[in-house]
Amino acid sequence: MFKKIEHIGIAVKNLESANSIFSSLSQIGLLKTETVESEGVRTSFFQIGDSKIEFLEATNPDSSIAKYIEKYGEGIHHIAFEVDNVSAELIRLKEQGFELINQVPKDGADNKLIAFLHPKSTNKVLTELCQEKLNN
16 A cells, blocks of 8 residues: 655756756755666755655666656656555556566655656556665
């Protein structure tokens, strides 16, 4: 079950420029930046109430963000929902006929386990499931 909108992901060409524009627009300070090598992205987060805005900049031309920007330009890339258990949600959604991009959760930014649903089965909205990683 979805608990809340965790974040909205926005693909950008230049992270520093996007951070500056959003800080000025929202009057909210940058929460943090992070590089996710496995995804080929640098990210930044802004906290707005219980949700966040995530900006994503490609760190290599083969990353999904670089390909997205090449095809569609900058803009909203995905919406992420917080769930209690990503693995259980993937099973539930697959049983309901949703097409999964990730069959199992993987490490993502912001100390999360993540998985994506294909936009073909979600009204053309790339949907991310997020679960806070447990610290051992």
